Amino acid sequence: MIVLVVEDNDIFRKLVVENLRDFPSLEVYEAATAEEALQEFQTCSPDLVFMDLDLGGENGFSVIRKIRGLRPQVALALLTSFDLPEYKQAALQYQVDYFLTKGISTQDDILGVVNSFRTRRGREGRLPI
Amino acid sequence: MKDRPGQKKIKTIQKVRFMSRHRRRLRVFTLSQALLRIVLNLGWNRLRPNRALYEVETRAGDFRECEGELAKAKEDLKRCSADFSQRTYWRAAIEGIIDEVWICDAAGNMSLVNLPSVTHMGLEEFKGKSVEEVLSEVEILHPDGHLRPPQESPLLRSLRGEIGRGEEIMRHRKTGRQRYRQFSSAPIRNPEGAITGAIAVVRDVTEEKEAEEERRKAEGQLRRSESVLAQAGQMASLGAWEIEFLDQEKVNRNPLRWSDETYRIFGYEPGSVAVDNELFFRRVHPEDRRAISEAVAKAIAEKRPYTIEHRVIRPDGSERIVLEHAEIFFGPDGKPARIVGAVQDITERKRMERELQKSRDELEIRVVERTAELRQSERRLRHLASELFNAQEKERKRVAHELHDTIGSSLAAVQFRLHSLMKTAEDHACSVELAEVTRNIAMCIEENRRIQLALRPAILDKVGILSTLSWFSREYQKTYPHIPIRLQLSIEEEAVPDVLKIVIYRIAQEALNNIAKHSQAASADIRISHTGNGIEMTVRDDGRGFDAAAVLSKENHQPGIGLSSMKERAELSGGTFTMTSQIGRGTTLRVFWPHFSPART
Numbered sequence: 001m002i003v004l005v006v007e008d009n010d011i012f013r014k015l016v017v018e019n020l021r022d023f024p025s026l027e028v029y030e031a032a033t034a035e036e037a038l039q040e041f042q043t044c045s046p047d048l049v050f051m052d053l054d055l056g057g058e059n060g061f062s063v064i065r066k067i068r069g070l071r072p073q074v075a076l077a078l079l080t081s082f083d084l085p086e087y088k089q090a091a092l093q094y095q096v097d098y099f100l101t102k103g104i105s106t107q108d109d110i111l112g113v114v115n116s117f118r119t120r121r122g123r124e125g126r127l128p129i
Numbered sequence: 130m131k132d133r134p135g136q137k138k139i140k141t142i143q144k145v146r147f148m149s150r151h152r153r154r155l156r157v158f159t160l161s162q163a164l165l166r167i168v169l170n171l172g173w174n175r176l177r178p179n180r181a182l183y184e185v186e187t188r189a190g191d192f193r194e195c196e197g198e199l200a201k202a203k204e205d206l207k208r209c210s211a212d213f214s215q216r217t218y219w220r221a222a223i224e225g226i227i228d229e230v231w232i233c234d235a236a237g238n239m240s241l242v243n244l245p246s247v248t249h250m251g252l253e254e255f256k257g258k259s260v261e262e263v264l265s266e267v268e269i270l271h272p273d274g275h276l277r278p279p280q281e282s283p284l285l286r287s288l289r290g291e292i293g294r295g296e297e298i299m300r301h302r303k304t305g306r307q308r309y310r311q312f313s314s315a316p317i318r319n320p321e322g323a324i325t326g327a328i329a330v331v332r333d334v335t336e337e338k339e340a341e342e343e344r345r346k347a348e349g350q351l352r353r354s355e356s357v358l359a360q361a362g363q364m365a366s367l368g369a370w371e372i373e374f375l376d377q378e379k380v381n382r383n384p385l386r387w388s389d390e391t392y393r394i395f396g397y398e399p400g401s402v403a404v405d406n407e408l409f410f411r412r413v414h415p416e417d418r419r420a421i422s423e424a425v426a427k428a429i430a431e432k433r434p435y436t437i438e439h440r441v442i443r444p445d446g447s448e449r450i451v452l453e454h455a456e457i458f459f460g461p462d463g464k465p466a467r468i469v470g471a472v473q474d475i476t477e478r479k480r481m482e483r484e485l486q487k488s489r490d491e492l493e494i495r496v497v498e499r500t501a502e503l504r505q506s507e508r509r510l511r512h513l514a515s516e517l518f519n520a521q522e523k524e525r526k527r528v529a530h531e532l533h534d535t536i537g538s539s540l541a542a543v544q545f546r547l548h549s550l551m552k553t554a555e556d557h558a559c560s561v562e563l564a565e566v567t568r569n570i571a572m573c574i575e576e577n578r579r580i581q582l583a584l585r586p587a588i589l590d591k592v593g594i595l596s597t598l599s600w601f602s603r604e605y606q607k608t609y610p611h612i613p614i615r616l617q618l619s620i621e622e623e624a625v626p627d628v629l630k631i632v633i634y635r636i637a638q639e640a641l642n643n644i645a646k647h648s649q650a651a652s653a654d655i656r657i658s659h660t661g662n663g664i665e666m667t668v669r670d671d672g673r674g675f676d677a678a679a680v681l682s683k684e685n686h687q688p689g690i691g692l693s694s695m696k697e698r699a700e701l702s703g704g705t706f707t708m709t710s711q712i713g714r715g716t717t718l719r720v721f722w723p724h725f726s727p728a729r730t
């Protein structure tokens with residue numbers, strides 16, 4: 001299972017990547033900008049993408065749209081700094097699968113996403129946010 | 130009763146008349162004596178035949194003498210008759226004429242006066258009055274008003290041989306009435322040349338004199354008014370003219386009269402040329418001739434005065450502009466009898482008008498230039514204001530990003546790790562401490578978020594204006610729960626241009642803050658809709674309202690704050706900002722962006 005982490009803040013990105021690498025079955029790739037993300041996405045063809053909404057001024061939703069354009073079936077976990085209903089509403093519109101808030105979501109939440117994704121893959125269904 | 134001198138004169142006249150009759154009788158008597166002598170001699174000789182021859186001769190002589198006497202008598206009779214009839218004519222003539230006739234003898238006594246002499250003197254009858262008496266009632270003055278001594282009277286002067294001619298003034302002492310008189314006098318001479326009397330004829334010329342005086346006065350007045358008129362005409366360059374249609378066929382041959390000023394206007398010395406219509410038209414600018422003819426024809430047809438402006442080319446080639454106003458007078462036959470007109474030289478006026486127009490135009494140009502400069506400055510100012518807003522937004526955005534990317538993300542990472550640590554911590558005291566730190570960090574994160582959102586809500590750029598308004602009103606509600614906000618956003622996110630989003634957000638933010646601060650409203654609503662060809666946004670509250678005009682005009686002097694900042698933002702983004710409010714009736718703020726035109730960036 002291939003996972004791509006897109007996050008412009010190095011510290012936070014490393015943190016997420018480290019946590020994910022604890023799973024031996026996961027192949028983890030990372031990207032800091034929207035450009036890198038698209039490049040990496042095409043190179044590694046991930047099953048799951050952790051996507052920061054704020055990529056140094058770039059709108060994460062526009063990257064999501066592009067990714068969805070490339071591979072509609074990819075699972076998406078959105079990382080935001082604001083736990084706002086409006087964000088969740090927007091995430092739904094962009095068919096985001098998981099919603100995580102930086103500073104609130106914990107290591108367990110990230111692992112929960114991975115586990116949920118695995119289960120979902122087995123059930124051929126999509127999980128709600 | 131004593132005879133009066135007047136009666137004496139009459140007696141003298143009667144005596145003269147008697148003498149002339151007597152003389153005729155004397156001649157008849159002489160003739161009859163001669164005839165008697167002849168008859169007696171004839172009888173005598175018949176009685177004495179012896180003395181026949183002598184007697185015959187004698188009688189023949191007598192007869193001849195008789196014949197001579199007879200012829201003389203006949204001659205006398207004829208002359209007498211002629212003399213008589215001549216005297217009758219004279220008398221009739223003297224009595225008949227209206228002039229006074231005075232005749233005196235050599236001694237100065239009046240021998241004959243006619244009736245006018247009596248009546249003109251103001252006397253009831255002249256009979257029996259002496260000259261002295263007459264002069265006691267009237268006095269005679271020289272024309273210059275000096276009293277004339279009696280010895281200078283025309284009759285007395287003529288008795289001295291003079292022929293008098295002149296004027297006198299007769300004044301009635303009683304009434305003071307004056308009569309002007311013209312007299313002529315001459316001596317009467319006998320065949321030998323000796324002066325036997327004098328005759329004076331006097332004519333009352335008072336009426337003529339007065340009429341002449343009147344005429345002189347009238348003429349004087351006329352001359353004065355004419356001179357005033359001429360002067361006024363010259364000052365105003367106003368001339369007069371008149372044409373009489375004596376000849377209806379050849380109109381141009383009719384006499385045209387020009388006033389002195391008209392001559393000058395047309396470039397002639399007054400009276401220096403004979404004027405007629407041909408001359409007039411020669412002086413009119415060729416391009417204007419037809420218009421004049423048409424104006425006259427139209428005025429005649431419509432029986433109305435006409436006014437026309439045309440150019441005049443003077444004989445020296447200079448051009449003038451004149452204004453003509455004329456009126457047509459019609460004869461009893463309905464045909465035009467004459468036209469009377471006024472002509473004014475308005476060249477100067479026209480020149481001044483042109484100059485005025487020119488300076489007006491120049492002023493207009495200058496105003497246009499200044500206005501353009503002002504517009505330019507205004508544009509520059511607007512551009513600056515726009516730049517200011519943009520810079521402010523950009524800076525806020527940058528700072529918000531910084532807070533998010535650096536502190537925000539780092540804090541998030543710290544919190545992430547703290548959570549992991551708390552999970553693995555075995556020491557209770559340590560895990561309590563960690564929980565405390567986690568709470569503190571969470572507060573920091575929350576505070577950091579609050580600051581970021583206050584600077585510029587990331588949601589606006591990440592999600593859009595509709596979500597931002599929804600988030601903002603929810604946040605607002607947390608702070609001001611007593612003012613429920615109703616959002617009516619009947620527009621698609623995609624229909625709102627990106628550049629307008631921050632403007633809409635800032636206006637809504639400002640408006641809602643004002644409502645919270647000033648309105649005492651119980652509720653407020655925000656509507657955004659797509660109307661017609663534009664986007665409309667209204668923010669309405671049910672608060673206490675205010676005097677919108679006063680506040681807006683006051684705020685104009687302190688730009689950048691409060692209402693005018695909303696207005697500025699609206700207008701800089703191409704919208705129109707209106708605010709209506711009434712005391713006690715709430716406030717409505719409306720911004721309309723017609724066809725969206727982005728502000729300069």
